[in-house]
Amino acid sequence: MPDRKYRFSWDLIGDIELGRPNLGPLMRIEVYRLMQFAFRDVLESHYGTAQTDALFYEAGKLAGTAFYNRFCSGITDLNEFVRTLQEILRELGIGIMRVESADEEKGSFVITMSEDLDCSGLPELDYEVCVYDEGFIAGLMEGFTGRKFKVKEVDCWCTGDRTCRFTAQAEEKA
Amino acid sequence: MNSELDQACALLRKTLTAKAPPGMHADLAAKAEFARLHEELLELRRFIMNIASGDLATSTSIKGYTAGILKTLQANLKHMTWQTQMIASGDFSQRLDFMGDFSKAFNAMTARLEASLQTIRKKEEKLNRINAGLRRQVERRKRAQAALTKSEAHYRNLTETMKDVVWILDTETLHFSYVSPSVERLRGFTPEEIMTQPLDAALTPSEAVRLKRTIEDNREKFLSGTLDSDTYLTSEIEQVHKDGSSVWTEAITRYVKNDKTGVVEVHGVTRDISERRTLRLELERQATTDSLTGIANRRHFLTTGQKEIDRCKRHGCTLSLLMLDIDHFKAVNDTFGHATGDRAIQAVAQTCCKEMRSTDLGARIGGEEFALLLVETDLNKACSVAERLLAQVEAIELFTENGRSVRFTTSIGVAECRPQTETLSDLMVRADQALYKAKNMGRNRFECFE
Structure with a gap:
């Protein structure tokens, strides 16, 4: 699509300090979730569940890539990368990220996210809902490693778990 | 009915509390919902036991709050495992904030480890600096030792070769x-x-x-x-x-x-x-010896003779000089040739040597002229020596190449040294005067300087 209207750039986040001198950068989680689940509803009704999930994954990946470029660019050490991510994700209220296992050589990681922005506190739905997070983590990992990643949520608050668990696996090079 | 409920409760209780869960009665197994509940309870038990035994890789398909809490515990333990691995690899920034008192203890341990490691690293750096200094010192010593060894080798080579x-x-x-x-x-x-x-x-x-x-x-x-x-x-x-x-x-x-x-x-x-x-000795010998006769030359006679006179002065002993000249030597040369003349000179020298003691000094001081310095010899004894010499020279007979007989005589002047006043030169003058007297009085004789 040559003449796109909504191509993402970090500029679109805007000057929050200027724009919200009284309310500041914070808002209630409900508002975020209201928007996200409203999107899900509308998109699903238009494009179906699978396509909606795919769109959310893709959007998450775009966000993850932009996030990596904004906050983590230039980091080459895994520990420093994880530490930086933990601090920023916590500071921004996205979640408490932890690493269960990491095999950099094999490109195999297991990451958990507690108090996740997307799902913590949701009713049990018997299915995982953090597909946006999957894409987000994939974008981060690809930014750090330069390799394509497939990220899958295996435990989610919505399936009764208290912590979201993601497996991230680098894809075989083509 | 109550009995069946009691059985179910007992089974569930034992499933929760017994070391080995009991088997389920057929009647209860026939009840699908109960059997499912029992099976989920067993799986939850297995999941708990696996985590409790340290098997963090275990997983469960059970959903719901209780399983979720256990999975959170599993996730925490796995994260702690990863954090511990990171600490082991040197990343001391790892901190726990989700395990209550254990978090405090863990963080304190990590901080202490980091502090200890920093202390060790500082000591290590200090040791490294000391070691580097020592290495430099050792290197300097090695270089100095090498230079010394080289120098010693040069010196040894020099002294040995x-x-x-x-x-x-x-x-x-x-x-x-x-x-x-x-x-x-x-x-x-x-x-x-x-x-x-x-x-x-x-x-x-x-x-x-x-x-x-x-x-x-x-x-x-x-x-x-x-x-x-x-x-x-x-x-x-x-x-x-x-x-x-x-x-x-x-x-x-x-x-x-x-x-x-x-x-x-x-x-x-x-x-x-x-x-x-x-x-050097040969040169000295050549410098002091007459090449024709092998006895002392004039220069050596003058040097040594004066020393003998000085010695006599010191010790007060007598000393006499004989000046000897072959009579008509020119005629011998002219008649029989210079070779014969040289043989005549050699014969006289040999005669003088026979008559001299080892302490005496004999020398050829001119062409056919000889001097004999006789130590501890007074005039009378010197005259006796002169008399014997005259006889011995007279007895000499040489033959030319064509067999012609050659005979000759000699004249001798004798003088005794006056040790307190005289020099060799004075003594030689007096002996020479006596020699001329002997020549003038007919030759083949000796005269004394009285």
Whole structure:
């Protein structure tokens, strides 16, 4: 699509300090979730569940890539990368990220996210809902490693778990 | 009904509490919902037991709050495992904030480990600096040692290959403390053999006495400050060779005080001068000897003769001079040729030598003129010698190449030295006057200067 209207750039986040001198950068989680689940509803009704999930994954990946470029660019050490991510994700209220296992050589990681922005506190739905997070983590990992990643949520608050668990696996090079 | 409920409760209770869960009764197993509940309980039990035993890789398909809490515990333990691995790899920034008191203990341990590691690292850095300093020091020493070794090698090569012998003698023990290997070429002895023997063994007996006295004198001078280390002394020494022969050497020495022991040492270089000495002696012999007769020449006679007169003056002994000249020698030369004349001169010289004692001095002082200085001989005794010489010369008969007989005579002037006033020159004048008198009175005779 040559003449796109909504191509993402970090500029679109805007000057929050200027724009919200009284309310500041914070808002209630409900508002975020209201928007996200409203999107899900509308998109699903238009494009179906699978396509909606795919769109959310893709959007998450775009966000993850932009996030990596904004906050983590230039980091080459895994520990420093994880530490930086933990601090920023916590500071921004996205979640408490932890690493269960990491095999950099094999490109195999297991990451958990507690108090996740997307799902913590949701009713049990018997299915995982953090597909946006999957894409987000994939974008981060690809930014750090330069390799394509497939990220899958295996435990989610919505399936009764208290912590979201993601497996991230680098894809075989083509 | 109550009994069935009791059975179900007992089964569930034992499933929760018993070490080994009991089997389910067929009646209860037939109830699908109960059987599912029982199966989920068993799986939850297995999941708990696996985590409790440390198997964090275990998983469960059970959903719901309780399983979720357990999974959170599993996730926490896995994250702690990862964090521990990170700490083990040196990342001390890892902190726990989700395990209550354990988090505090874990964080305190990590902080302590980090502090300890920093302390160790500081000590390690300090040690590294010290080690680097030591390495530099060792390197410097190695370089210095290498230079020293090289220098020693050069020195050893020099001392081992040079013909001269370098040595150090302890003036107290009169033993050599160092002798260079070249001594073996000079004297046949190894340095070890030389160093285990006293100085005497290196010298002829007379040289040993002389040198020991010299060394003692020089040592006294050195200690009293009248001889310093910058003064080099040269002397010729006759040394003993292992094969029993003697070797003439020249030693250049200086006296030095050993800084460590305080002992006065003689540092010397000795070289073989046998050939040089032989040549010098030959030159001296040639300079003092008449080439035709082999007896002393005029110059040697004048030098030595004066010394004999001086000695007589000192000791008050008598001394006489005979001046001898072949009669009509020109006629001998003219008649029989110069070769015959030379043979006549040689014959007279041999006659004189036969008559002389070892302490006397005989010389050819002119063409056919001889002088005999007879020590401890008064005029009467000298006259007797002259008389015998006249007879012996008269008895000489030479033959030319064609067999012609050659005979000749000699005239002799005799004078006794007046030791208190006279010089050799005066004595020779008087003896010469007596000789002319003998010539004038008919030759083949002797006359005394009264």
